[in-house]
Amino acid sequence: MKTYRICVIGGHCGVRMIVVAEHLQELLRNAGYICEVTHQSLWDHPTPPYAANLVLELLPAFTEAEAGCPVINIKPLLRDLDHPQIIDQVLKHVQASFSLVSTQSTR
């Protein structure tokens, strides 16, 4: 079974980026989705994340063509970790794409 990889992209607000990533990981786990949620600071790595299935951006960094996967702007989570529309958008996207990715067999 393949791991569903989500990458949270942030900037100088490193602590906040980690908090957001951990919060989303827990939220998705509670919803029944075991995902690998990583984070990447653009100050350290300005290039698109490697092998992500979904990129969640706290800053408007990459287009979907650059990221090679869907990109969602989650900037409102900087102020509100449980921002309803953003959480809903992320959950719906994971719901729709999780099984497609996680049921693919790996060698």
Next chain:
Amino acid sequence: MLSTLDEDFGNPSSMHWAGRRAGILITQARAEVAAGIGSRPEEIYFTSGATEADNLALFGVLRQYRPGDAHLIISAIEHHAILHAAAQLVREGYDVTILPVDSDGHVDPQSVRQAIRSETVLISVMLVNNETGAIQPVEEIGAIAAEHGILMHTDAVQAISNLDVNVHNLNVHLLSLSGHKVYGPKGIGALYIGKGVRIMPVAYGGSQEKGLRPGTENIPGIVGLGAAFRFAQNHKAEERKRQAQLRDHLIMGLRARIPQVVINGPSEKVAPHVVSASFLGSDGEMMLIRLNAEGIAVSMGSACTSKSIEPSHVLTAMGLPREQIEGTLRISLGYPTTESELDRFLEVIPAVVQRTLS
């Protein structure tokens, strides 16, 4: 300055020849700094920077009184060295009034007059704001303070490199300075304390700086500060004019290329070396990252904390909406800045703004 790390390594507190040589270097630097602000050399007290100078001014004056017996007036756009020191004084039981500013970022002297109470002992208003370049009416506020027998302090860090600063014309009793804002070394600054002004130290342990700033002197820093002041005295008039032209060139270029740009702060009574520009709809930090990748160094108008994005307290005090602040860049000019560097920035910025719309 380099010689103080080698042949002039003496400690000025020592009585031998090496110590005396170091002492002479301090005396020379003190005279150079004093000449830069129109004071007497003996009114200059070296510190580790402007933050320490600001702290020394506020705590040194207020703590001579019992909490409840002394009142401080500051403005909402002061540097955190003042704001945080004032917050500590509040915790210690002192009263502090924080004055608002207008939409240009200027303090109204009449608001100072209205805030004065019988127990007001100190007013502190910065000379030039570090984010907008707004020049504050310190001379007028100082005159009001003098009418009431109140001490007047100004943080003049942002003024020294370009403006003519004279403590007597400004009507101030205390004035803070920093080395690196005038192209001197980091980790050195000074507090001007006018003759007859009584303040108490915030640290104890030696008789250096007449006991007001004990501890072995930072000789390389002090010598560097003196040299920087001498350099600034010789160049500031010419630089003021040149940087004002560069600032106009930058603002005109931004307006011509980016219709949604808003220049924050005043168009008059403004120092030439700062431009605060809001790119409506763009993300400040993403602009910073993309400009950084192009080799261009600017700052932004908000900062991330572990809990949220904190918008600039200066722009907030001016009444700017949060969305505007989040798309704000602070572009600083200096003696080394050239027109071709600004042209390169102007060439790059439209694509950066477009690419960072959030």
